[in-house]
Amino acid sequence: MHLRANHLTLLRVILLPLPYFLLYQGTYGRIAAFLIFTALGITDYLDGLLARRHGATALGKLLDPVADKIFLVVIMVCLVDLGILPFWLVIPIFMRESLVAEIRCSGITLEVTELAKIKTTIQMAASGLMFLVDTFKGKLVLISFLSGAIVATIFLAVALYIRDSHISSRMKWALGLLFTALSLALFLSERGIYLTYGTFIVLITMISGGMYILKGIPEMISRGLSNGIRAMIMTIFPIFP
Structure with a gap:
């Protein structure tokens, strides 16, 4: 059986609980979690490569963004729970992701942009770097x-x-x-690194979502007022059912 993009995407979803558990198992657990997070991030690149080589499937187009959203939510929850990022800083990220998910669930096609791919890479990389600083309680490992x-x-x-x-x-x-x-990393304190990296994640996330929102909201409104209102409410209350 040939390795397909969908296999890697499913693997990423299945393995996500493991690093979340390891983050709370001391220093060695955190190191293992960081390595697994890194490996899962690499699979995100590889499944895109395989999709371009063998052709993307309808299932893959559905699973890949879902896997990315789950990955992001797990990482952000961990960063907040461990006290690395304040909760208020990640709220805009959840708002953006909830809104884009709502637009896609409404049947509106949103092609993945190059900026969105860069956004996902930055989210994963910056989060991993913050975990490094917090794990080793200093900047030396990060700088190295x-x-x-x-x-x-x-x-x-x-x-x-x-x-x-x-x-x-x-x-x-x-x-x-x-x-x-x-x-x-050279000039900021540990707390400064967290806030700066976190703010950058928020900015790139919101900017990359701009094109989706500009396309999706008008289409949702044109299809029905209730859908349009629901989408707008979700920009404020991301847990709106």
Whole structure:
């Protein structure tokens, strides 16, 4: 049986409770949780690669965003529960994700944008970095990790440039974000890192959702006033049934 994108997506959903449990099992548990979160994040990239290679299925188009939403909710709940991020900072994220989910559930097709893919990567990466700082109670591991990631990314960029004679926009994004994250880590306190990284997650999440909302809300209103009102209410109360 060939490995398909749907297999990785289902695996990501099934394994999500494991790192959540490990986060509360001491330092070694947190390290294991970080590694599993990282592996699950990589599967998000790989299932997209497989979908492009073998063709996306209707089930895959449904499962992938659902898996991403579950992944995000689990991470945000952990960050708040562990005292890394304040609850008020993650409320806009839940509002945005709830609204986009409501639009999709209404039968409106929302194609995944490049910015949305970058948003998901940033959410996963920034959350993982905050877990690192909180686990080791200091910035040294974070700074070392980011420095190593920058060196590895530069080598990869050079290799790809030699092969393709150009550097992709994703690679430029990655380098820019890594340098930004390292600069912030060098000059900010631990609490400052949490708030800055968290705020950046909120900003990229809201910006990436703008196109979906601009397309989805008018369509929902045109299909029926009740749906439109419901969508608007969900921007304020994300747990509205």
